[in-house]
Amino acid sequence: MQLGVWIYGLSLASGFLPLAAFVLGVVALAYLLVRRSRRWWIFCALSAAVSAALGMLLCWAVIHVWYWWPEDLPATVVACVAFGIWGLVLGLATALLGLGGRRAREGQVRHGGRQVRAGTSLVRRLLGVAAGVVVLVVCAVQVNVYFGEYPTVGSLVRGDPALARGIPHFLQKKSAERFRLLPVEDGWVPPSKMLNGEFRQVTIPGKVSGFHARPAVVYLPPAYFAPRAPALPVVVLVTGQPGSPENWLVSGHLPQTMADYARAHHGLAPVVVMPDANGSQEANTMCMNSALGRADTYMAVDVPHWISATLNVDTNHEHWAVAGFSYGGTCAMEMVTRHPSVYRTFAAISAEREPALTADRAVTIQRAFHGNASAFDAVVPLTLLDHKNYPFVQGWFASGQQDQVYTHNAVVLEAAARRAGMKVERTTFPGGHSWIMVTEALPSAFAYLGARLGLQ
Numbered sequence: 257m258q259l260g261v262w263i264y265g266l267s268l269a270s271g272f273l274p275l276a277a278f279v280l281g282v283v284a285l286a287y288l289l290v291r292r293s294r295r296w297w298i299f300c301a302l303s304a305a306v307s308a309a310l311g312m313l314l315c316w317a318v319i320h321v322w323y324w325w326p327e328d329l330p331a332t333v334v335a336c337v338a339f340g341i342w343g344l345v346l347g348l349a350t351a352l353l354g355l356g357g358r359r360a361r362e363g364q365v366r367h368g369g370r371q372v373r374a375g376t377s378l379v380r381r382l383l384g385v386a387a388g389v390v391v392l393v394v395c396a397v398q399v400n401v402y403f404g405e406y407p408t409v410g411s412l413v414r415g416d417p418a419l420a421r422g423i424p425h426f427l428q429k430k431s432a433e434r435f436r437l438l439p440v441e442d443g444w445v446p447p448s449k450m451l452n453g454e455f456r457q458v459t460i461p462g463k464v465s466g467f468h469a470r471p472a473v474v475y476l477p478p479a480y481f482a483p484r485a486p487a488l489p490v491v492v493l494v495t496g497q498p499g500s501p502e503n504w505l506v507s508g509h510l511p512q513t514m515a516d517y518a519r520a521h522h523g524l525a526p527v528v529v530m531p532d533a534n535g536s537q538e539a540n541t542m543c544m545n546s547a548l549g550r551a552d553t554y555m556a557v558d559v560p561h562w563i564s565a566t567l568n569v570d571t572n573h574e575h576w577a578v579a580g581f582s583y584g585g586t587c588a589m590e591m592v593t594r595h596p597s598v599y600r601t602f603a604a605i606s607a608e609r610e611p612a613l614t615a616d617r618a619v620t621i622q623r624a625f626h627g628n629a630s631a632f633d634a635v636v637p638l639t640l641l642d643h644k645n646y647p648f649v650q651g652w653f654a655s656g657q658q659d660q661v662y663t664h665n666a667v668v669l670e671a672a673a674r675r676a677g678m679k680v681e682r683t684t685f686p687g688g689h690s691w692i693m694v695t696e697a698l699p700s701a702f703a704y705l706g707a708r709l710g711l712q
Contacts, residue, residue, distance in 0.1 A: 278394060653682040
């Protein structure tokens, strides 16, 4: 049992395992490269060039042909894809073509006074395939090291955690004071024995929007279960795209962040609601009302109504915030610029400069607004920040220090927010556009939000 726990706990994003995998990949690639045949070296050079071109073409097509993401993939990821293709090609060539040493080229050798057919042995062929697969897998591991999607072996093997479903009636109890003017920490006396916080899976219907969302996740802090539970503030937390609400638990290490926060504040923490604003893993609604769905109405009407009607939370929206990473950070900016009466505080981690389906703005507008650029421009955050004032909105921008694109986005958004009267801060954390950076940023994000929601 302990061995299994240890194995599942091994990090896939840093430390021994990725380093060991990298070394193993180098050894496997060296095995595939080392030959005495000039023909093999020529093949290696040509296949390297072809693999590099194919890797770049594939990564370009993902963005500019299939429109999976709105920005180009990092050079590190492109290089990993190219190396993975090259390793697989070399492995298959070793197995299928017998391109090997001098014996394979000559075709026959004399052994014990008789002529025998020589070439790549069966063992070598099998080892070639295995080495090619190893190189491909190691490249996938390195891509994961960059993005941090699967932080541990357990997260890869087990997938999303199993959560209790629904909010039982006894957890829907309402405190006497549901609209708080004073911070919740005022008058809070923690009980002598307090339960731990809990994550639950819930369904938030799109009653007004008609939007069909996947199940959401809700975090209820220790104070929520106290005999005299206070009405707690709310943070609506939106994940990136592609992604799901469960990403916060696995990739973002949110359980640890919230446990640490509640421990430091005597059981107090916000109720965190993680809705699905896309409808599926591959979909991208841009958190807007468009031809792609009424995600804006879902996030600004259906989700808040469900929270207020179901959970024991503060109904004073001065104590509500919206936050997110990447697509989610963009969604947070959209909510506070379009619906400041619902969300007054935000935390945008690596937000886009504007919502996007693809790197081609014209394609985004065509797909979502049937080519009506004016309709699109009218609802993007930068347009609203340019035309409206938001003196009561406060927010926090963050990005990775090695992420030039999203750091520039944060600089542009921060400047626009300040001009619009918002009270904002901006910071950076080590890393790129990855969950590893998000994990570093989340404690600071909740410290910022908690201070403004009356928790500290």
